[in-house]
Amino acid sequence: MEEVIIKDKQKYLNEHYPFAHIPxxxxxxxxxxxxxxxxVSEYKVFKxxxxxxxICCPGAPDCYGTAIDWIVLE
Ligand SMILES: [Zn+2]
Structure with missing residues (x-):
């Protein structure tokens, strides 16, 4: 897995976030x-x-969590 450096992280989320409600x-x-x-701004992207x-957890690659594993905090 190779980390991809994202310049505009909001734009990337808008185009690639896998679920309906883009954070x-x-x-x-x-x-x-x-x-x-x-x-959310701390997310990483791996190819x-x-x-x-x-779209991965900021703890990647030590953590294998991706956007699907993110929990909204109240
Ligand atoms: Zn994690």
């Missing part, structure tokens, strides 16, 4: 895998060997 960069989430609490890009 703002200032939203606070928790990772269901590593329990890290983070601002796999076939070139597919995945």
């Amino acid at each position: 703002k960069l200032t939203d606070i989430k928790s990772c269901n895998i590593c329990d890290r609490v983070f601002a 796999d060997i076939v070139g597919d890009e995945t």
